[in-house]
Amino acid sequence: MIQAASMDQRSFRKLLSRNIGLPLGVGLLGAVAFVAVINYLLSAMQWVEHTDRVIGNANETVKLSIDMETGMRGFLITGDERFLDPYEVAKPRILGSLQSLRSMVEDNPQQVDRIDRLMALQRAWNDFGNEMISLRRSQGDYQASIGNGRGKRITDEIRKEFDDLIITEQQLRMARTEKVSTVTVTAISAFVLFIVGLSALLAYLGRRDLLALSANYAENLQAQQRSAQRLEHQAWLRNGQTQLAQQVLGQLTLPMLGENILRFFASYLGSVVGAVYVRDEHGRLVRVACYGLSTEAQAREQVESDHHGLLAQAVREGRLLRLDDLPEDYYRLSSGLGSGLPRSALLMPATEDGQINGVIELGFLRPLQERDEELLERVGGNLGMSIESARYRQRLQEVLAETQQLNEELQVQQEELKTANEELEEQSRVLKESQAHLETQQAELEQTNEQLSDRTEALDRKNDELSQAQLELQARADDLQRSSKYKSEFLANMSHELRTPLNSSLILAKLLAENGEGNLSEEQVKFAESIYSAGNDLLNLINDILDIAKVEAGKLEVRPETTQVERLVEGLRGMFQPLAGHKGLAFEVKVEPQVPVTLFTDRQRLEQILKNLLSNAIKFTERGQVSMNVSFQAGSGIVFAVRDTGIGIAADQQQAIFGAFHQVDGTSNRRYGGTGLGLSISRDLAHLLGGQINVDSSPGQGSVFSLILPERYAAEAEDVEPQSLRPAVDALPPAPQAPLAAAKFVAEDECRPMTQTPVGAGGAAKKPLQAPDPCGYTDPFAGSTAPT
Known part of the structure; x- marks a missing residue:
């Protein structure tokens, strides 16, 4: 080899x-x-x-x-x-x-x-x-x-x-x-x-x-296979002995020991039915565990005589009995899927020191193998020792149980006596504590009554003082409200008296600055231009103050009319395109296709709001672009969105800028001019027209002011019909002006709030002033005064 x-x-x-x-x-x-x-x-x-x-x-x-x-x-x-x-x-x-x-x-x-x-x-x-x-x-x-x-x-x-x-x-x-x-x-x-x-x-x-090579290797493999089979057989027997020893270890009773033994043989040998019998003190075989038995078989006599039957024969001979080709009436197996007959059975006596103390009976659906008998013969002695140990433990547990029961009865009696004594002591202690607690509560109640009486008197005094303070505050609030109302009504009523003389001065200053006759020196022309520029600033300030006064006094009237959206937008484009170009800014106006052709609202107020928003956008933007986008939102109305790339507004100032006389830069050396009234007036005008103004901005990223108006203005129920029914006149959009040319304005009559009309030159301003006025105003150069 x-x-x-x-x-x-x-x-x-x-x-x-x-x-x-x-x-x-x-x-x-x-x-x-x-x-x-x-x-x-x-x-x-x-x-x-x-x-x-x-x-x-x-x-x-x-x-x-x-x-x-x-x-x-x-x-x-x-x-x-x-x-x-x-x-x-x-x-x-x-x-x-x-x-x-x-x-x-x-x-x-x-x-x-x-x-x-x-x-x-x-x-x-x-x-x-x-x-x-x-x-x-x-x-x-x-x-x-x-x-x-x-x-x-x-x-x-x-x-x-x-x-x-x-x-x-x-x-x-x-x-x-x-x-x-x-x-x-x-x-x-x-x-x-x-x-x-x-x-x-x-x-x-x-x-x-x-x-x-394959022929030689085949012979070697066959020899190795036979050797491996022998080794595998020995390993299988040793493994079975080891696993069975593990199953019978521990503090097990006889029924638990029998069940572990039968489960092991069912899994290791493939037995389908089995029972474990143990000899009692009278020498009878008593069934302590079963596996795979039907309900009828389990209900039958569990005690077998040791004089008759195969069990007795196995005990008498003291060796393993093998039964092959079992008769049909021996035992019938059944399950949920079907039934059948066992083909073979093994009866193995369990011995301990040469004495048989039990019998294990197993049934199989297959023919028996030699290794099955060999395994059972090897483990018979171990099983006998395990059964005897379980019997000793069972008898010891019975004795321990009786002793423990007696001890428990004595402990119960002692506990009852102890509990009775403790209850008596507890009742005595509770009575003493109750008496002391009642005395303490009586003293606390007397003290509490005195404190409540003092607090009641103090609260009454404070309530009287608070009522007096509220009456004083209410009186001061009424005085302040009346004063504010008188101020607003005065300014609203003085609208014409304040602006008419100033407009006349502006026209005269502009005529002098133009020096049409050429009889003024250059320095005198500069003085006239300074007067005209300062007067314009003062007029804008007065206009803002008078507008916000009229809003506060409730005297600002709304004259809705059908306004062409495209015409309105083109007018604003012609007005602000030159101003944006003068600052080097891109200016864009866009009307979305879904925007209605007309809008029923007060055109003058709408133009005033949009002019203010566009003027602010150009004023606060140094580079980039200014744009106005007109769109339509279902459920909201028409949206005029003015977007710029200017300095932006911090989130904590976006509500404050709508307050009167408030600007983003409110310091004394601020970079940008203005009164701070524009946005406040615009917001009030937007509310008056049934809309609102929203702002979305961040510092350094520009701003977006959105004016949202309903497509059709609807007056509130409590509004009264305005006394003056002069129809609004749609002014044609102003022609584009030169970037450096200043607009010239002429005051209109007081039949509707003061507006400004751009004209080409100072000399051209005489004609609107000399034209007949439907309210009775005449040429200010003739020395006439406005009616009061």
């Missing part, structure tokens, strides 16, 4: 060396050949790419030659120097391109000679071209030189040489490509044939050696 194994090992090593060494060698040889082919292909590809570069450079040089010829021809025909641009660009490059082309074909003497001829021809053509251009510039007879055909012959020779150069390179590329294909196909075919032949030889030799 050892000699055969040694020979097999040598044969196997020889086969292994050959079957591994040869493929490795062939693989190495193939890798070398593959690398050689790849290097050859790379070299060929480089030559093909070199040819492509030569052809590309040649075509580029031909293009330069054509550009020179075309430029010269255009100049000769037209005499325009611009036609010489291609000629001048290509002239310094063409000889350099030919020189580069010559260096690329140095490996081909024929091509080098051809390029040398091309360079000589090109120089000749360059001389010819320079000569023709000089003649054309000097108005010489260049046509005669062209007519002799010298330039055409040179050009034809150049083109022929270029064609021969390109054709030669294309032929070289084709020859190299065909050679690469031939070499590649030949190398691959030879390599494949070599590999196929070598593989066939290796397969034949390997199959012959493997068949010889």
Whole structure:
């Protein structure tokens, strides 16, 4: 056996060396050949790419030659120097391109000679071209030189040489490509044939050696298999003994011990039915556990006589009984899926010190095997010891239970006596504590009554003082409200008296500043312009104060009318486009398609709000753009969104800016001017028109002010009909003005709140003032006064 194994090992090593060494060698040889082919292909590809570069450079040089010829021809025909641009660009490059082309074909003497001829021809053509251009510039007879055909012959020779150069390179590329294909196909075919032949030889030799080795290995494997079966059988027996020992360990009663034994045999041997019988003190066999028995079988007598039956026979003989081919009436197995008969059974006595103290009966649905009997014979003694130990533990537990019961009865009696004594002591202590607690409560109640009486008197005094303070505060609030109302009514009623004299002064100052007669000095004109500028600022301030006073006094009237949205937007575009352009800002106005054509609201108030928002946007924006977008939101109305890229507003100031006389920069040296009333008036006007103004801004990111108005103004139920029913007049949108031109304004009548009408010059302001006024106002220059 050892000699055969040694020979097999040598044969196997020889086969292994050959079957591994040869493929490795062939693989190495193939890798070398593959690398050689790849290097050859790379070299060929480089030559093909070199040819492509030569052809590309040649075509580029031909293009330069054509550009020179075309430029010269255009100049000769037209005499325009611009036609010489291609000629001048290509002239310094063409000889350099030919020189580069010559260096690329140095490996081909024929091509080098051809390029040398091309360079000589090109120089000749360059001389010819320079000569023709000089003649054309000097108005010489260049046509005669062209007519002799010298330039055409040179050009034809150049083109022929270029064609021969390109054709030669294309032929070289084709020859190299065909050679690469031939070499590649030949190398691959030879390599494949070599590999196929070598593989066939290796397969034949390997199959012959493997068949010889397989015969020897088959014999060795059979011997090892028989040895492994014996070892497996022994391991199975030892494993069964170990697992059974684990099942019977612990403080187990006889029924628990019997159940563990039967569950182990059911899982390890595959028994389907079983029972454990233990001899009692009278020598009878008592069933303590069962497995797989039907309800009827479990209800039958659990005590078996030791004089009759197979159990008694197993006890008398003291050996394992094996039963095969059991009769049909022996026992019938049943389950939820069906029923059947056991085919075999084993009865094994359990012994302890030569005495039989129990019997284990097992039933199987399969024929019994020798290893089943061997395992049961080996574990019989262990099971007898386990049964005897369980019986000892059971008797010991019974004695301990009786002793413990007596101890518990004594403890119960002692506890009852102790509890009775404690209850008596507790009742006595509770009575004493109750008496002390009642005395303490009586003293606390007397003290609490005194404190409550004092607090009641103090609260009464405080309530009287609080009522007096509330009456005083209410009186002061009423006085303050009346004072504010009188102030607002006074300012609202003084609207015309304040603005009419100031407007007259502004018109006179503007007329003086224009110096139409030319009788004022330059310094006097500057004084007049200063008066006009300061007066305008004062007028704007008065207008804001009077508007907010009218809002507070409730005297601001709303005159709704049908307003063309597009016309309104165009008017604002014409007014603010020059102002934005003067600051270098982009200005954009956009009306969304879904916006209604008309809007029923007070056009004057709407324009006042939008002008304020746009003026603020341009004032607080140094660079970027200002835009107004008009859109429609279902359920809300028309939205006028004014967006800028200016300084922005912090979140904590976005509500405060709508307060009167409040600005984002409220310091004494603030950068931007204004009264701080614009947004406050705009918000009140928006509420008056049934809408609202929202703001969305962050510092440094710009702002978006959104005016949201209903499509149709609806007056509130408590509003009264205005006394003045003068119809509103739609003013045409003002024409775009020069960026530096200041608008000139003329006061309208007091029939509706003070507005401003732009005019072209100060002299033009006289006509609106001299025109008849429906409210009775006349020319302020005539010295008349407004009616009170």
